[in-house]
Amino acid sequence: MEHLIEKFRQFIKQKGLKYTPEREEILREILSLEDHFDVESLYLQLKKKNSKISKASIYRTLPLLVEGGYIQEVYKQGGHSHYEVTLNKQPHLHFICIQCGEVKEALDHRLNNLIEEFERQSKYRFLTYHLEIFGLCPNCREV
Ligand SMILES: [Zn+2]
Ligand SMILES: [Zn+2]
Numbered sequence: 001m002e003h004l005i006e007k008f009r010q011f012i013k014q015k016g017l018k019y020t021p022e023r024e025e026i027l028r029e030i031l032s033l034e035d036h037f038d039v040e041s042l043y044l045q046l047k048k049k050n051s052k053i054s055k056a057s058i059y060r061t062l063p064l065l066v067e068g069g070y071i072q073e074v075y076k077q078g079g080h081s082h083y084e085v086t087l088n089k090q091p092h093l094h095f096i097c098i099q100c101g102e103v104k105e106a107l108d109h110r111l112n113n114l115i116e117e118f119e120r121q122s123k124y125r126f127l128t129y130h131l132e133i134f135g136l137c138p139n140c141r142e143v
Pocket of ligand 2: 092
């Protein structure tokens, strides 16, 4: 974890921005998260730990974390973005229910093999990907 923090510090300085304890606290919290998050859930999580981080500084810091490759925007819902930590996470599918907003993740090595094949063919070097499938979850399709 510490080398990630150090890399982030350098990244912020390279951009000519000020490295603040708030930014570091946000990054540490995010790196400890397993699940998807959005600004609201991250804010509540920090608040539970008696943090004084404001929503505004979360809004300012998330784009930097995306740019630095720590997190990625995985889907938008109700007009706001959800994120997940990119590091140490296998690329996976997201099934998103358009009715209730439930999100399920799915991993399948056949899919990963296919993407690797695309990578060879395209001569790109893929860094990460995410796939979204929209539909109705088992509960919502009943109606
Ligand atoms: Zn649903
Ligand atoms: Zn995910």
